[in-house]
Amino acid sequence: MSLLGKVLPTASAVAGTTPGLARVAAGAAWHTAGWGLRTSSRAGIRVARAMVDQDVRTGLVHETAEAVGIVAGTAARIIMPGAKPVLELDEPDHEANGHDLVLARTKETGATQDTLPMLRRRGAELLDRSRDVWADEQGHPAYARILDELAPDEARMLLYLLQAGPQPSVDVRTGGPSGLIGSTMIAPGLNMIAGRSGVRYPERVPAYLNNLFRLGLVWFSKEPLPDPLEYQVLEAQPDVLEALHSVKFAKIVRRSVHLTPFGEAFGRTTLVDEVASESAFPEHQAPETGGADLPKA
Structure with a gap:
C-alpha cells in the first residue's frame, strides 16, 4: 500500500463517518456557545478588576498561561497521537500549599522556575513608577x-x-x-x-x-x-x-x-x-505607639 493510501481513508469510510462527525461538531458548537455566553460576563468583571488590582492581574495571567498550555497539549495529542506537548503547566503550588509560588515544568528537562524573578521584576516596576512624576495613582492598590x-x-x-x-x-x-x-x-x-x-x-x-x-x-x-x-x-x-x-x-x-x-x-x-x-471631615487622632488596644468580643 502506498503512503497516500495509509494516510487518507477511503471514500466509503469518510461517507460512513461524516454524519457522526457532524453530530459531534454540532453538539460541541452548541455547548461552546452556551459556555461562552455564561462566562463572558464573569471574564469581563475579572478583567475590569485586574486593571486596578495587581494581585487579580497576576492571577489572570497565570490562569491564561495554564489554559494555553492545556489547549496546546490537547491539540498536539489530537493531531499527532502519542506526541508529547512542548510545555505542561502543573497545578500552581500556591493553590495546593497556600504559598505564592507558581511552577512551570517541562517533561524534557524537568526544569522549574519559581516566582522570585517575577517578584523582583514587580518590585522594580514599582520603583520605576515611584520615579515617574507624570504617573497619576488613583487610590491605594489595597x-x-x-x-x-x-x-x-x-x-x-x-x-x-x-x-x-x-x-x-x-x-x-x-x-x-x-x-x-x-x-x-x-x-x-x-x-x-x-x-x-x-x-x-x-x-x-x-x-x-x-x-x-x-x-x-x-x-x-x-x-x-x-x-x-x-x-x-x-x-x-x-x-x-x-x-x-x-x-x-x-x-x-x-x-x-x-x-x-x-x-x-x-x-x-x-x-x-x-x-x-473633598469636604472637610472631623479630625481623627493619629495612632500612637502602644496606644491601641484591640477590643474583645
Whole structure:
C-alpha cells in the first residue's frame, strides 16, 4: 500500500463517518456557545478588576498561561497521537500549599522556575513608577482587596466614623478598695457606634471592630475625647448600666475610637462621591505607639 493510501481513508469510510462527525461538531458548537455566553460576563468583571488590582492581574495571567498550555497539549495529542506537548503547566503550588509560588515544568528537562524573578521584576516596576512624576495613582492598590473583606455593616460604620468623627468608648472595671490593688475587666470597649451608624446586626459590632482594626482602618485610643457630654450619654446606655450594676463596686475608664489616616483615605476614596471626598471631615487622632488596644468580643 502506498503512503497516500495509509494516510487518507477511503471514500466509503469518510461517507460512513461524516454524519457522526457532524453530530459531534454540532453538539460541541452548541455547548461552546452556551459556555461562552455564561462566562463572558464573569471574564469581563475579572478583567475590569485586574486593571486596578495587581494581585487579580497576576492571577489572570497565570490562569491564561495554564489554559494555553492545556489547549496546546490537547491539540498536539489530537493531531499527532502519542506526541508529547512542548510545555505542561502543573497545578500552581500556591493553590495546593497556600504559598505564592507558581511552577512551570517541562517533561524534557524537568526544569522549574519559581516566582522570585517575577517578584523582583514587580518590585522594580514599582520603583520605576515611584520615579515617574507624570504617573497619576488613583487610590491605594489595597483598596480593592479591602472592599472584598468588608461586611456591609462595617462599611456603614466606617462611613459614620468618617462623617461624625471619633467616637467615645468606655471600659467597665471593678473598683472600690479591691480596685486599688487589682482591677478586673467587666465589659470592655462599650460604645454607641451600632445605634448611631444604623448597622443591621448590632451584636456583631465587637467583631466588626476587630476586623476593621485588622485591616488597619480604625484604632482604639486610651485617651478620652475632649467633650465630656459624649460620655454622659454613653454611660447612661443600658449595656453600660448593666455592667456597672453587675458588681458591688465598679468604675468607668473612658477611651475613644478613631479612624487611622489610612482608614480616612480609604473612606474618602471608596465610600463617598468625588464632591464629598473633598469636604472637610472631623479630625481623627493619629495612632500612637502602644496606644491601641484591640477590643474583645
